[in-house]
Amino acid sequence: MNGVTGRMGYRQHLVRSILAIRDEGGVALPDGTRVVPEPVLVGRDASKLEALAAKHGLERWTTDLDEALATCDVYFDSQVTQAREKAIKSALAAGKHVYTEKPLAETHAGALELANLASQAGVRHGVVQDKLFLPGLLKLHRLLEGGFFGRVLSIRGEFGYWVFEGDWQDAQRPSWNYRAEDGGGITLDMFCHWSYVLEQLFAPVSAVTAVTATHIPTRWDAGAEYPATADDAAYGIFELTNGVIAQINSSWATRVNRDELVEFQVDGVEGSAVAGLHHCRIQHRAATPKPSWDPDAPTTERFRAQWQDVPDNGVLENGFKVQWAAFLRHVCADAPFPHDFYAGARGVALAEAGLRSAAQRRRVVLDA
Structure with a gap:
């Protein structure tokens, strides 16, 4: 989870979505099993990351994106828009599923390139459409x-x-x-x-x-x-x-x-x-x-x-949490998820x- 020291990344995505899902025992899959997400916190400020991890009892945090990508299945981005495109390209190159805040990129050309790269990589990709x-x-x-x-x-x-x-x-x-x-x-x-x-x-x-x-x-x-x-x-x-x-x-x-x-x-x-x-x-x-x-x-x-x-x-639960659960089902059980990078590019x-x-x-x- 890259960018969780920001207001939206912390409150809505880390605390009210991923940690809430984890505390409830994970997301139920169609076969009766459950998937429990374990976050890896990523960012530029080590002291902020360490403080967040300590506050919520998390062990994994780093300022090195490549290090995080080497140990995770899903990459999530809630950084400033300007930094998003480069980080997502790194995640796609590493073969990771990607879920991201919007806008997907600063330009339509950049967003469409990410959508095509994700499609070519054969990974699951989604954009937050919380409303x-x-x-x-x-x-x-x-x-x-x-x-x-x-x-x-x-x-x-x-x-x-x-x-x-x-x-x-x-x-x-x-x-x-x-x-x-x-x-x-x-x-x-x-x-x-x-x-x-x-x-x-x-x-x-x-x-x-x-x-x-x-x-x-x-x-x-x-x-x-x-x-x-x-x-x-x-x-x-x-x-x-x-x-x-x-x-x-x-x-x-x-x-x-x-x-x-x-x-x-x-x-x-x-x-x-x-x-x-x-x-x-x-x-x-x-x-x-x-x-x-x-x-x-x-x-x-x-x-x-x-x-x-x-x-x-x-x-009616928190909208961010509901969509996170839907994306995790999409990754783990091939459940439908229409809010992909191409939808983000249209935005x-x-x-x-x-x-x-x-x-x-x-x-x-x-x-x-």
């Missing part, structure tokens, strides 16, 4: 599978929150996120998410029109001022192959006035839903009110109260198309 396993989107998927919406018309998404500049309050995201030269930028980060969410739940993206911005041009890291060279907001219109239109705003320069940090509203002929990280609310066609527009009188209707909660109908392709659309101020059609 699909969130309780709110699992409920949304259930509604889609059950035909709740009828014909889907449109999707509207809002993601983001205010990331402090770092001068008078510490920033809650690493500074490299805001430097293009270090692989930062919200378009590369979030359009990879929107690619698989739209593709897996609705249909692939056929064209995109986007506007990006660097709303906060100067930020601070540990008291040192630096120029923010990467985009911190992206506003996209995504045309899907089935005719559905999706509008998704992504911003690290917005304050939250919604129930969750990300929400998607799906409107269909027969009903609508609003899904977030955990919750999902619906309004059926037969229960849709008929509001009237009167700018001279205050609105008395409580529109949110007119929606109904979708029940859990089961235990990077959408991000590149979005950046090109913003730079050229035009609609960009994606290759079929």
Whole structure:
């Protein structure tokens, strides 16, 4: 596990996924056996790795990637994007199965090369697509599978929150996120998410029109001022192959006035839903009110109260852990796993198309 000293790599992948799976006795395989993962921690900072290992009772850690690859079956990468491509190539050359955070690479060409190398090596390969396993989107998927919406018309998404500049309050995201030269930028980060969410739940993206911005041009890291060279907001219109239109705003320069940090509203002929990280609310066609527009009188209707909660109908676990278990079954028992490097490459392709659309101020059609 390379990059576990970072926030996401540590909390979601090491602690809440791999260690949680290990503590539960491993992942059950179809033949009745169980596979128990034992992590090898890899990174650049020996003191941090040693401290993490000691905290969780782990014996194996190293700053030497080749040493780790010599003793493991699966390589996982949650480093900064800029360092990912080279490390994955080393893992593939060593014949290891690879599971990685997204984006898979900084460019579509680089991502596609990794996908082809993995395919040629005959190893299992996967990219984290955690949003699909969130309780709110699992409920949304259930509604889609059950035909709740009828014909889907449109999707509207809002993601983001205010990331402090770092001068008078510490920033809650690493500074490299805001430097293009270090692989930062919200378009590369979030359009990879929107690619698989739209593709897996609705249909692939056929064209995109986007506007990006660097709303906060100067930020601070540990008291040192630096120029923010990467985009911190992206506003996209995504045309899907089935005719559905999706509008998704992504911003690290917005304050939250919604129930969750990300929400998607799906409107269909027969009903609508609003899904977030955990919750999902619906309004059926037969229960849709008929509001009237009167700018001279205050609105008395409580529109949110007119929606109904979708029940859990089961235990919904941490999305990262669920996908980790699926990948381990894919490696050990050949279970299906659609979230491979080619899916990751499509996400990077959408991000590149979005950046090109913003730079050229035009609609960009994606290759079929």
